[in-house]
Amino acid sequence: MIVPVIKVENLKMYYKTKMGYVQAVDGISFELEAGESLGIVGESGCGKTSVSMTLLRTLPENAHFMGGHVWFNDNGKMVDLTQLPEDEMRHYRWRGISMVFQAAMNSLNPVYKVGDQIVEAILNHYPDTPIDQAKAKVAKLFELVTLDPKRMEQYPHQYSGGMKQRAVIALSLACDPKVIIADEPTTALDVIVQDKILRELKKIQKELNMAMIYISHDIAVIAEVSDKIAVMYAGKFVEEADSTTIFKRPMHPYTFLLMNAFPSHVGPKKKLFTIPGEPPNLLNPPKGCRFAPRCPWADNRCREQDPEYVEVEKGHYLACWHPLTEEVRQNELRK
Amino acid sequence: MTNPVLIFVFAGLLPAVGVVYAIYKGKAPQNYIFLAISLALYYGALTNFRYLYLFSPRFNYILAPIIYFYGFNLSGLSKFIRNRLAQIVLLLVIYVTVVFFIFLAMPGDYTTKFLQDPKIRQNPEVYERMKQLFGVDDPWYVKYYKHMKNFFNLELGISFSEYPKRVEEIIAERLPRTLFLFLASSVLSFLLGFDLGKRIAWKRGGLTDKMATFVGIVFWTIFTPFYMLILIWLFAVTLRLFPLSGFITPTKWFDAPFSAQAVFIRLLLTELFMLVMWIIGIVVAGRLKTIRAKRTAIWGFVIGGAIIAFVYWAANGMGTYALDIVHHLALPVIALVTLHFAGDMLVMRDTMLEVIKEDYITTARAKGLPDKVIRDKHAARTALLPLMTSFVIGLASTVSGGVITETMFSWKGMGLTLLEATTAQDTPLAIGCLVFTGVLVLLAHLVADILYAFLDPRIRY
Ligand SMILES: Nc1ncnc2c1ncn2[C@@H]1O[C@H](COP(=O)(O)OP(=O)(O)OP(=O)(O)O)[C@@H](O)[C@H]1O
Ligand code: SF4
Ligand SMILES: [Mg+2]
Numbered sequence: 001m002i003v004p005v006i007k008v009e010n011l012k013m014y015y016k017t018k019m020g021y022v023q024a025v026d027g028i029s030f031e032l033e034a035g036e037s038l039g040i041v042g043e044s045g046c047g048k049t050s051v052s053m054t055l056l057r058t059l060p061e062n063a064h065f066m067g068g069h070v071w072f073n074d075n076g077k078m079v080d081l082t083q084l085p086e087d088e089m090r091h092y093r094w095r096g097i098s099m100v101f102q103a104a105m106n107s108l109n110p111v112y113k114v115g116d117q118i119v120e121a122i123l124n125h126y127p128d129t130p131i132d133q134a135k136a137k138v139a140k141l142f143e144l145v146t147l148d149p150k151r152m153e154q155y156p157h158q159y160s161g162g163m164k165q166r167a168v169i170a171l172s173l174a175c176d177p178k179v180i181i182a183d184e185p186t187t188a189l190d191v192i193v194q195d196k197i198l199r200e201l202k203k204i205q206k207e208l209n210m211a212m213i214y215i216s217h218d219i220a221v222i223a224e225v226s227d228k229i230a231v232m233y234a235g236k237f238v239e240e241a242d243s244t245t246i247f248k249r250p251m252h253p254y255t256f257l258l259m260n261a262f263p264s265h266v267g268p269k270k271k272l273f274t275i276p277g278e279p280p281n282l283l284n285p286p287k288g289c290r291f292a293p294r295c296p297w298a299d300n301r302c303r304e305q306d307p308e309y310v311e312v313e314k315g316h317y318l319a320c321w322h323p324l325t326e327e328v329r330q331n332e333l334r335k
Numbered sequence: 336m337t338n339p340v341l342i343f344v345f346a347g348l349l350p351a352v353g354v355v356y357a358i359y360k361g362k363a364p365q366n367y368i369f370l371a372i373s374l375a376l377y378y379g380a381l382t383n384f385r386y387l388y389l390f391s392p393r394f395n396y397i398l399a400p401i402i403y404f405y406g407f408n409l410s411g412l413s414k415f416i417r418n419r420l421a422q423i424v425l426l427l428v429i430y431v432t433v434v435f436f437i438f439l440a441m442p443g444d445y446t447t448k449f450l451q452d453p454k455i456r457q458n459p460e461v462y463e464r465m466k467q468l469f470g471v472d473d474p475w476y477v478k479y480y481k482h483m484k485n486f487f488n489l490e491l492g493i494s495f496s497e498y499p500k501r502v503e504e505i506i507a508e509r510l511p512r513t514l515f516l517f518l519a520s521s522v523l524s525f526l527l528g529f530d531l532g533k534r535i536a537w538k539r540g541g542l543t544d545k546m547a548t549f550v551g552i553v554f555w556t557i558f559t560p561f562y563m564l565i566l567i568w569l570f571a572v573t574l575r576l577f578p579l580s581g582f583i584t585p586t587k588w589f590d591a592p593f594s595a596q597a598v599f600i601r602l603l604l605t606e607l608f609m610l611v612m613w614i615i616g617i618v619v620a621g622r623l624k625t626i627r628a629k630r631t632a633i634w635g636f637v638i639g640g641a642i643i644a645f646v647y648w649a650a651n652g653m654g655t656y657a658l659d660i661v662h663h664l665a666l667p668v669i670a671l672v673t674l675h676f677a678g679d680m681l682v683m684r685d686t687m688l689e690v691i692k693e694d695y696i697t698t699a700r701a702k703g704l705p706d707k708v709i710r711d712k713h714a715a716r717t718a719l720l721p722l723m724t725s726f727v728i729g730l731a732s733t734v735s736g737g738v739i740t741e742t743m744f745s746w747k748g749m750g751l752t753l754l755e756a757t758t759a760q761d762t763p764l765a766i767g768c769l770v771f772t773g774v775l776v777l778l779a780h781l782v783a784d785i786l787y788a789f790l791d792p793r794i795r796y
Contacts, residue, residue, distance in 0.1 A: 053697075056701050058697050058700045058701045060692075086706070087705070087706075090703040090704070090705065091703060092703070093700070093701055093702065093703035094701065094702045094703045095703065098701070099701055101694060101697070101698060101701075103694045105694075106693060106694035106695060107694045107695055107697075107698045108695055108698070109695040109698075109699070109713055109716075109717065110695070110717065110792070110793060111716055111717055111720075111790070111791065111792055113792075120702070120704070121702045121703075123624065124702060124703060124704055124708075125703060127625075131624075155792040155793070157792070157793050171698075171702075
C-alpha cells in the first residue's frame with residue numbers, strides 16, 4: 001500500500017470578524033501521494049487560498065483553527081501539523097510544504113536581493129550548506145524557471161511581474177519540498193509564458209517526485225497539470241476525482257455547470273452554461289447544501305440537510321443528494 | 336600657497352587626473368562642457384581671479400567637483416549623492432540669502448546701530464573694518480553680495496555683546512556643544528525608539544504594548560519646558576544626582592592645565608569614534624550569517640570602542656575633568672532622549688504594524704524562518720525606512736527644540752547663544768548662529784539621506 005505524503009482530514013478554519021465567523025475552510029479532506037498532483041478549482045472567494053494557508057499555518061491574526069488534521073509523512077512517520085508547537089512547525093515549512101504565492105508581486109522583500117532571499121531559505125533549513133553551494137543551487141533553480149542567474153544579484157523592483165512570478169517559483173523549489181502548493185502561479189502572466197511555466201512546473205514536479213496542489217479558478221489550466229481535481233464551493237470540497245472523471249462524468253451539479261461554463265478551444269462547439277446567482281456569503285452560508293440556492297436540481301431536502309462528503313466510487317468523492325447520472329448529463333447538453 | 340609641492344599637486348596633478356578621467360569616461364559633448372566649467376571655477380578659485388568666482392573662492396571649491404560629476408552618466412548611489420550634494424549647496428545659498436533678507440527687512444539698519452556702539456566707536460580701526468565688511472554705505476545688493484561673501488569666507492564680524500570676540504570664534508566654540516547634544520540624543524533616542532517600537536508591535540495588544548504606547552504618547556505630547564523643570568527638580572534639586580545647569584563646575588577647573596573647550600572637543604571626538612565603531616560593527620555584521628554572530632560583532636565593536644575610549648581618557652590625565660562635563664551633560668541628554676524616543680517608538684510601532692501585513696512577511700513565515708529573524712531581518716528592516724523619513728523630517732525641529740533644552744539647562748550651545756544674541760540685539764552673532772544652525776541641519780539631512788539611500792535599494796538602483 002502506498003502511504004500518502006499528505007492527508008488532510010476534515011480541516012476547518014474560520015476568520016473571526018466583527019460580524020461573526022467567515023467559514024472559509026469548512027471540513028476539507030483529501031490526500032496526496034508523492035508525484036501526484038491535485039488541482040483545486042473554484043470561484044473567487046471560495047477559500048482556496050485559505051486552505052493552503054491553513055496547511056502551512058501562515059494565517060492572518062484573525063484566523064481561527066476550528067479542527068481537523070493535516071497528517072504529513074515525515075519519512076514514514078505521520079505527523080499532525082495542526083498539533084505541532086510553532087517552533088517545530090517551522091521545520092516542516094518550505095522543506096515539507098512550500099508554496100508559490102498568489103500575490104507574487106509583493107511576496108519578495110523589497111530590500112534584499114532576490115538571490116539572497118532564496119539562499120536564506122536554503123540556509124535556514126540546511127545551515128551547514130556552504131554559501132557558494134547554496135548560490136549554485138539558486139542559479140540552477142533560476143535556469144530551471146528560465147531566469148538569467150545574473151538576476152540573482154538584483155532587487156525585486158528590478159524585475160518585471162512575470163520575472164517575479166518565476167522567481168517565486170524558484171523560491172518555492174529551494175528546499176526540495178515534498179509538497180508544493182501553487183496558488184494561481186500564472187495569473188499574472190501572458191498566455192504564452194503561462195503555458196511554458198505550467199509545463200515547466202509539471203516537469204519539475206514529476207522529476208523531483210513532489211506532490212503538488214495546484215490552485216486556480218481556470219478549469220483549463222487545472223486540467224493541464226492535475227492528476228486529480230477537487231472542486232471547491234463556499235469553503236467545502238463538493239467533488240473530487242481524477243481529471244478524466246471530473247471532465248467526462250461529473251456527478252455534482254456545480255462541477256457539471258462549471259465544466260460547461262467555459263468554451264473549449266478544441267472539439268466541437270458545445271452548449272455553454274451559466275450558473276445563475278452569486279456565490280454565498282461565507283459569513284452566513286445557506287442552510288443545507290450551500291449550492292442549493294443556485295442549483296437547478298435542488299429540492300427541500302437539499303435546503304434542509306447538508307449532504308455528506310463521501311466516496312461514491314473508488315477515488316471519487318462527492319457531497320450531493322442527487323448525483324447526476326449519464327442520462328441527466330446528456331439530456332442537459334442536448335437541451 | 337607658496338609650497339611648490341602643494342602647487343604641483345593642487346594646480347597640476349589633481350585637475351590633470353580629473354581631465355584624464357573625464358576624457359577616458361566621456362563620450363558626449365556635455366562631458367567636456369561640464370569639465371571646462373568645472374576647471375574654470377577651480378582655477379579661478381586657485382588663482383583668486385575675481386571674475387571667475389562667486390562670493391568667495393571657497394564656494395568654487397565646493398561647486399567645481401559637483402559640476403565636474405554632472406559631466407558623467409552616473410547611476411545608482413553615486414548619482415543620488417551627486418544630485419543631493421547639488422541640492423544641498425543650492426539650499427544653503429537660498430537659506431543664507433533668506434537670512435539676509437529677513438534682517439534687511441527688520442526695522443532699523445542693524446549695521447548702523449552696531450557701529451554706533453561705543454565699544455566699537457572707540458576703536459577706529461575696527462570701526463572701519465566692520466564698515467567695509469558689512470558694506471554699511473553700500474546699496475542693498477552690494478550688502479547682499481558682501482553678506483554671502485562673508486559667509487563663505489567665514490568672516491562674520493565682531494560680536495557686540497561679547498566684544499571683542501569674533502563671531503566665528505564664538506560659533507566654533509558653541510557649535511560642538513550643540514552637535515554633541517544633538518548627536519547623543521538623536522542617535523540614542525532613534526535606537527531606543529526603533530528597538531522598543533519593533534518589540535511592542537510584534538507583541539501587539541499585550542500589556543507591554545499598551546503601557547509603552549501610553550508612556551510614549553505622554554512623552555510625545557508633554558509640554559517640554561515643564562517636563563525639563565520636573566527633571567531638574569527631581570534629579571538635581573531633590574536627589575542631587577546631577578548639577579542644576581551649566582557646562583562645567585568652575586571651582587573644579589581653577590588650576591586645570593587645559594581649557595574646558597579642549598577637553599570637550601575630545602569628548603565630541605570620542606562620541607564620533609563610538610558612532611563610527613558602532614557603524615563598522617553593523618557593516619561587519621551584515622557579512623555574517625547567523626544572528627548570534629551578528630550580535631556578537633556589533634557588541635564586540637561597541638564594547639571594544641568603549642574600552643579604547645576608556646583607556647584613552649584614563650591615560651591622558653583629563654579624565655576627571657571630562658567626567659565633570661559628562662556629569663553636566665547627563666540631564667540634558669536624558670531629557671532629550673526621553674522626549675524624542677517616544678515619537679520614534681510610536682512611528683516604528685505603526686509602520687511595523689503595517690509591514691507585518693505585507694505578503695513578504697507571510698513568505699518569510701512560510702519559509703520557516705524563526706520568529707526573531709522574521710521580526711528583525713524582514714519586518715523591522717523595512718519598517719526602518721519610514722522611520723528614517725520621519726527622523727529626517729523631524730531633524731529641523733530637533734535642532735530648533737535645542738533652543739528650549741539649552742535654555743532650560745543653561746547649556747551654552749547654538750540655541751542659547753542665538754536666544755541671547757537676539758535679546759541683546761547682537762545681530763552679527765544672531766546671523767552667525769542662524770546660518771550655522773542651518774548648515775548643521777542641512778548636513779544632518781545630507782547624512783540621513785545618504786544613509787536612507789544605503790538602506791533602500793529602490794533609491795540606489
Ligand atoms: N483575513 C481575513 N479576514 C476575514 N475574511 C477573510 C480573510 N481573508 C479572506 N477572507 C474571506 O475568506 C474567503 C476565502 O478567501 P480566499 O482568499 O481563501 O479565497 P480564494 O478562493 O483564494 O479567492 P481568489 O480566487 O480570489 O484568490 C473570502 O470570502 C474572503 O472574503
Ligand atoms: S445537494 Fe441538492 S442542492 Fe446541493 S448540489 Fe446536490 S442537488 Fe444541488
Ligand atoms: Mg486566492
